[in-house]
Every structure is written in C-alpha cells, then in structure tokens.
Amino acid sequence: MRTVAIDWTEAGEVKLLDQTLLPGETVFLEINTIEGMVEAIQVLRVRGAPLIGVAAAMGLAAAARRALRDGDLQGGPAAVRDWLCRATTTLADARPTAVNLRWAVERAERAAISAMHDATDGEAAVVVIAALRQEAQRVWDEDAEMCRAIGEAGAERIPAKAKILTHCNTGMLATGGIGTAFGVIRVAHQQGKGIEVLACEARPLRQGTRLTAWELQRLKIPSKVIVDSAAATSMAQGRVDLVIVGADRIAANGDVANKIGTYGLALLAKAHNLPFYVAAPRSTIDPSTASGAEIPIEERQASEIETAAGMAAYNPAFDVTPAELITGIVTDAGVLEPPYEEAIREVLG
C-alpha cells in the first residue's frame, strides 16, 4: 500500500500533495528543480522523516532530467559529478533533524556515481538520470515495504480494545507507505482489534489535528483529537492504554528525536505506568550519532507561533526522548527492546 502524498508525473516530475493546505484543499504540485524540492521540504509541503527522504531522492531524479534539458549537464562526467555534488548537498541540508533525508540523498548519489563508472563519457548524463530514477523508486518501494513490516510487528503489541495516544502525523502523509506509528494503528484496526485513537494536536503546525485527523477519518478509525495539553489529564482519566509515536532520528544508544512534545508524552506515560512505543524504519536509525545530545534540533521561525506582533519566540520543532523512557522500538525488522545500544547494533548488522 502506497502513500497518496507523492507520485511521478508522466513527464518524470515529482507530483507532490501540498500538505500545508490540508485538510481544506487538495492541491498537487509538480516539481522538477532542486530549489523547488528544497522549498517544499522547508515549508513542510512535504514532511515526515521517511517521506522527505523519498521526496528528495525523487526530486534529485526529476531535477537531473530537467538539468539535462537545460544544458546544465554538458561537459562530460566532470560536469555531471559537479552538478550532482551541488544538488545532493543542497537537498541534504534542507532540514537538519530527520536522518532519512541525508540517508536517501547519499544513497541516490552513490547509485549515480557507480552507474557512471561503466559508462562512456558521452553517456554519463543519461546513465546518471536513469540510475537516479531507479534508486529513487527503490527508496520509495522499500519504505512502503518497511511500513508494512512495522505495522505488522507493532500490531502484535496492541491489545484488543486498546486506547492509543499518538502524536504528530506518522501515516501515509509522512511515509512512502501506510506509515510507522500510524501503520501500527492501521493494521491493528484492520485486524478488528476495536482500538480507539487519541491524536494530539502537535502545535504549532497542527500535524495532528490537520493531517492525522484527515487520515483517521478516511480510514474510519474511531478517534478523537485533543490539544497537546490534554494528554496528562487524558492519561489520568484512564483514556489512554499506550502511547505510540514515530521518529525523525534514533541515535545509537536508542535516544529518539521526534516532534516537539514527544519527550513530555514519554514522561507522562512513565508517570501513569503506560507503555511508550516508538515506531520507525531502520533508515531512521543513525549509528553515527552516539546519543540524543548529538542530534541537531531544527528551530523554526517565531511566525509559526501565534503571538503578539514582533514578539520573540523559541520554536524548536523536535525534542529528544531518552532511551530509558521507551518500552520498545518497532522497526521493520521487529520490535527492539532495551538495552537498545546492543539491539540496534544487532539489527543494523
């Protein structure tokens, strides 16, 4: 099952659902430049850690095609390599926290460079374009498959009639498939477990009330939205049996960066003796980041927070949940349990 948030156009451009307009309007953009894709990622027209990886890889392929047409790849392998290096650096730097972005772009770059090895100088550009398209499709296909595996592994941890609290948006609007944490919810619902969902608003951009609510309604999953500050009282009132969230980066020791507010939910879950699960594909694990303290946290503009004109604001988009607050990390290779350092080493081979 694939996302509806992204596709190719017949001309090889990226067809992107503009998520800033949801749930009110369904508008698709056609993107075929690096600048266009960077803008879409930074403004959150496309968002969610796995999906920005997929989008960047697809954007790179589409932009290479356009660059050939515009004559920007003339000059043989050196010119192609130069274009590729600039394009991948710009894309990978579009947002700092989700490691899937850099992972997907570097993967596409490696595929392109390796394809050039076997080509004549005159063929370099055409070969690179084909390799980028093929690798982008692979990144997407694999992500959809990883979502399915996460959904099935995670659903085993969901008891019948569970009341599940989730945060931000982790569904098909955030991935190439059915989602990560949302994928678990979706599979558990399809298995007839009679689950109910509480979706946190996710201030300030309200991915919960705009996007997760949109997905929950489409799938007719019994659910309610709450403002972020209603999480504690919902737990105290027995309206929550477990929490499951996604991740933007998982460090080697199991610390997890995810949407701002996640850390607070983990602390609340501990205070109320509730399981707290994280669901993510292995592409979200970054073994080169030793702990959460090293994860770069994106700070966004004050203008995203409604306040008096000219008022300064501190607006971190993500926070870090320490590994010791996490009951299990649901991956496409099964559910990891503490101690995470060891489990992560094993699962990454």
Ligand code: MRU
């Ligand atoms: O700023 P966003 O909307 O890109 O943040 C998204 C999240 O924090 C998600 O929880 C995370 O990327 C996991 S998506 C499967």
